[in-house]
Amino acid sequence: MTSPATTTGPVVRVRGVTKSFGGAAALKGVDLDLYPGEIHALMGMNGAGKSTLVQVLCGVHQPDGGTIEVDGHRHTGLNVRRARGLGVSSVPQRRELAMGLTVAENIMLGDLPTRRFGAVDWKAVRARAGAALSGLGIDIDVQRVAGSLTVAEQTMVEVAREVRRGGRVLILDEPTACLSARDAGQVRALVRRLRDEGVAVVYISHYIDEVMSVADRVTVLRDGGLVRSAPAAETDPAALVRDMVGRDVVSRRPERPAPRDEPGLAVRGLSHGHAVRDFTVEVRKGEIVAVLGPAGDAQSRLFDLLSGRVRPDAGEVLVDGRPVPPGRVGAALAGGLRCVTGDRRSLGLVQSMTVDENLMLAGDRFARRRLHRSADLARRAAPVRDAYGVVALSGNPPVGSLSGGNQQKVLLGKWLETEPVACFLEDPTNGVDVAAMADIHTLVDDLAARGVAVLLASSSAEEVMRLADRVVVVSAGRTVGEHDITAITRDELVATALGGQPQ
Amino acid sequence: MSLKTPSAAPDVASGGPSERRAPSRSTARGLLHVPHGGLVVVLILVCVFTALQADAFTSSQNLLNVLRQVSVNAVIAAGLTLLMTAGGMDFSMGSNAAVTLCVGAQLIDGGWSTPAVVVVCLALATLIGLVNGLVVTYTRVAPFVATLASAMLLDGVALLVLDGMSVTIGDKMSSLGNDEVVGVPYLTVVAVLVLALTGVTMRFTTFGRDAFAMGGNEHVARLSGINVNARKLALYALAGVLAGLAGLMLLSRLGAAAPNTAGLQTQLTAVAAVVIGGTSLAGGHGTVVGTVFGVVLLGVVANALNLLQVNSNYQLVVTGGVLLVAAIINEVQRKSSPGH
Incomplete structure (x- = not known):
């Protein structure tokens, strides 16, 4: 593990961002600092504002108030394209690959190398896509069709695509949901590798154990407000649950009547x-x-x-x-x-x-x-x-x-x-x-x-x-x-x- | 996430923020929140423009004429609305109507009594619809393809039945096609009844709600205990019988069967009307009220072009343009409505 790069400033600095939809406040003055080379877990219950915050970061939604700085420059009127140009992109929960195309095409999509007369240079496509994957230590054949990949492999291909496009701030929305232990382990290994390469990773997950093991810093949102933002080492699972829910959650086995004998x-x-x-x-x-x-x-x-x-x-x-x-x-x-x-x-x-x-x-x-x-x-x-x-x-x-x-x-x-x-x-x-x-x-x-x-x-x-x-x-x-x-x-x-x- | 359009729902708690803000919105934006608001605006604009340009438009004779023309389309569109809401599609209804019309004319010409002809024609049309349903349900061919094929097939059958001749039926059935009750043509009475029944079915019966569930997600509908196959057969048969009814209505209005009456072109108009009315091509959404507006809009535009003596070559151009504008307005409105 490398230590968070505290000497350099944050790559993204969010201050007092508010956002409401039709009168319902989804974000109430949220601050967030993302540092390169740090895994920043974003936690909260369904509806706490995690997704809205992510969408504001990626330019899907415009904040009603507050500021977003990237590399120290204030940006207003971010849209998805400009956010991506600044290196901020996300891998959504529902994977978005073109399922009928190969892994190589998916990685190079929108940036296919061409030869004269605009003919696609397939050799270069495969070579560059392969380089993007192996650069992150991912072992997937670039000639496979995206639809034949497992969910974990799809996640990895999407991550590789975003990194190749120059993603420096990568937001992963529940990347291990519905994965087996082995696949989830692979995804987590990739996330750690991204951190070591200096990417600022925002990691959204409901699994508390997972967050404790992978994250460097944890930010908890509740009802659209910021509850806590602290290094992961300074918190423990029970406190995290209390922060998210606002009370202690008791889920213990109760005494049930003995099963009937039929x-x-x-x-x-x-x-x-x-x-x-x-x-x-x-x-x-x-x-x-x-x-x-x-x-x-x-x-x-x-x-x-x-x-x-x-x-x-x-x-x-x-x-x-x-x-x-x-x-x-x-x-x-x-x-x-x-x-x-x-x-x-x-x-x-x-x-x-x-x-x-x-x-x-x-x-x-x-x-x-x-x-x-x-x-x-x-x-x-x-x-x-x-x-x-x-x-x-x-x-x-x-x-x-x-x-x-x-x-x-x-x-x-x-x-x-x-x-x-x-x-x-x-x-x-x-x-x-x-x-x-x-x-x-x-x-x-x-x-x-x-x-x-x-x-x-x-x-x-x-x-x-x-x-x-x-x-x-x-x-x-x-x-x-x-x-x-x-x-x-x-x-x-x-x-x-x-x-x-x-x- | 879930917060995209939370309070845009019509039943938001009174005094909610969106309600307080509503009056300050401009009328144009406010109209977006009235169901079919954009469509109504287009319809009114077309009516006002035509009325100003051609005095004949508002004459009772012309309005009755429009109502008669629109009624046949409305019956086809009503059945199609229910079917499309359930995620189905039937391109063959117009051709089914053509076959019914030709068979009916031949039978009357052959001396059959009118009630017998009506029963035979409706039975035949139902059977055709049922066959469509069987093909779509059990071979899993896409409804679009299967019914387009049967549309071409039935158009051909209609020509074969007539054998290149025009068959007149004299004044049999002419009272249905041309008479009025308290100033309203019988045809319109039939159409309104069909539309009302369809609307009530969609809104207030489990059969209608099953259609919404099937159109929204067929797997979920099946797992929830809905007999999806039986429902599909019933819906296609219903589309068939309504197509047959439309064929008989057309026969009574024209008093004769000629080659290339009704057919695929009629069906495309009905599909256009249903889509303009906001029914989803993918299923799961649909209203009869929207379909009524769609049918009337297309009918009025066709009538206006006639009255204004627009060169017939331009008529298709204008009709297509109106369709496109209505569809765009619809889409804009749909995006700003709850659930999207």
């Missing part, structure tokens, strides 16, 4: 291609069983197979002792099985529809309602909103305008209020802040206490330790172990599963 959900010999081989699990009513494995392993296929989107090659599913015909969504729902996806954007919620309508989307169809009245809908949705703590800034906006945590609560509310017998939850706290995570864990506890059989697929060992009664560990499509949660430690879990988000 099976709620039984999966026997489920197989699908090479991804899932002979998966068997039995969940009693009131019990939470976790399936833990490396990201992308068998547990990530369970949603498709259990929900009926995809027909398994073999195996049977029994809900409440009754077999559920495979490969049919309607049959799974009619049997009382509720599958909650971890991909709320493409499989969970209709982004353009309102909060209330999304909340009641499944419930109203089960109730075979014929008529739809928005006042009536709002009346029925109100208790669900309250129970799941869904907070919308105004009335009943399209669900896509809510923060990730709130969308996740809408998704859970949509499914868990439809009288489930058995539930399959996939990464229920994906991309959710600390406070919302604690809320969601409590909701899952309540669900089990109501006597629902809960099967949980997660790539986070912490979540499994917090929620599950038993854990089934999968690897390469096969079950490799089954443990009572009391009989195993977190580190043992991580070691068997190679999952989670360890340092």
Whole structure:
């Protein structure tokens, strides 16, 4: 580790930046100093203003007040192009590569070397793109098509592209979200390398352990205001959570009633291609069983197979002792099985529809309602909103305008209020802040206490330790172990599963 | 992040900052927040301009004529609005109408009774729509391609049915096409009924909301327990039956079936009207009110060009221009509305 370059001045100095959208203040006088050769973690809950601050830095939004200095020069009226010209750029959470082009083309996009008559010099494209990658110690074949890359590789290609374009201030928005431990480790190694090369890195992440291990300096935002900006060595995880949430967050295992001695959900010999081989699990009513494995392993296929989107090659599913015909969504729902996806954007919620309508989307169809009245809908949705703590800034906006945590609560509310017998939850706290995570864990506890059989697929060992009664560990499509949660430690879990988000 | 347009929603808490600021905005910007405001402005401008330039525009005879012309398009556009909101598309409705029109004319010419002809024609049109639906649902060919193919196919069938002749039906069905009830043409009554029913369906029934959910995200709709395949078949069949109705309305108005009546050109006008009305080509958004404005705007423009005796070569140019302007205004308005 190199020490932060305190002798030189900050490359970016933000003072008193304010920004509001339609009357709601998103940033209230935020200061931020970014030094070259320093990893600066930006933390805060969903809606704290992290993204707005980043968008102001990159020139997506103009600040209402305050100043932004780059290299000591004050800049007003920044736009994306000018910010990039000054070396400030970001790698957004949703990767933005042209998926049909090769890695080399993506890196050189907008700056393709040409020969006479404007013909693209493909040899030079490959050579320069390869140099950009190897300069950062990234080992990816430049001839591969971007769409075939893993998410981690896409992140690395985007980083290489920004650095090649002269990025000196690089903003990474949750670069390790939804990555396996190994891939996340690769991304973190790249981030450290960038720091050593003298890049000022802004690192946004919800994972506190990760931030503590990688960041040199931590800035915490809450409700659009600056709470703390200090070297990472001077803070500890508990203080960080308190700064973000504004109070202590308690998320401890509560005493749940003992599971009933009747099976709620039984999966026997489920197989699908090479991804899932002979998966068997039995969940009693009131019990939470976790399936833990490396990201992308068998547990990530369970949603498709259990929900009926995809027909398994073999195996049977029994809900409440009754077999559920495979490969049919309607049959799974009619049997009382509720599958909650971890991909709320493409499989969970209709982004353009309102909060209330999304909340009641499944419930109203089960109730075979014929008529739809928005006042009536709002009346029925109100208790669900309250129970799941869904907070919308105004009335009943399209669900896509809510923060990730709130969308996740809408998704859970949509499914868990439809009288489930058995539930399959996939990464229920994906991309959710600390406070919302604690809320969601409590909701899952309540669900089990109501006597629902809960099967949980997660790539986070912490979540499994917090929620599950038993854990089934999968690897390469096969079950490799089954443990009572009391009989195993977190580190043992991580070691068997190679999952989670360890340092 | 979530804060992009939080308080732009219409149901913002009273006394909220955006509400207080609203009156100080210029009218032009204020209009952006009225649904279809831009479209209404264009429509009013076209009407005022035409009325000033041609006295005949405001005569009751001309207005009735516009209403009759617009009614047929409105019925097609109503079905299309619902279908496009659900993420579907049907380019063959106009050609379906052409086939219905030709078959109907031949049957009446062959001595069939009018009620029997109506039933047979509507059944045929529904069947055509259902076949479209089956192809789109089960072969997964893009609706755009599948229905464009069936449009060409049906245009050809219509020509075959007529065999190059014009078939007149005398005064059978002419009361539907030409008579009025309390000053309103029957055709318009039918169109208004169809539009109102479609609007109510989209807004107040689960069937209509299913369409929005399917158009917004088909996977989510399916996982939420909506029988997406059955809904699609129903929607395409509905588009078919409305196309058949439009064909019969056209037949009653013209009193004859001639080659190249209705067809793909009619359908393109209907698609234009629906898109001008703000219905999303990708699905998930759509209103019947917008479609009504779109249909009326295109009808009025066509009528104005006739009245002003614009050279027919320029008529297409002007119509295209109006379409483009309306679409641009729509897009500007959509961007400033909540949820975007």
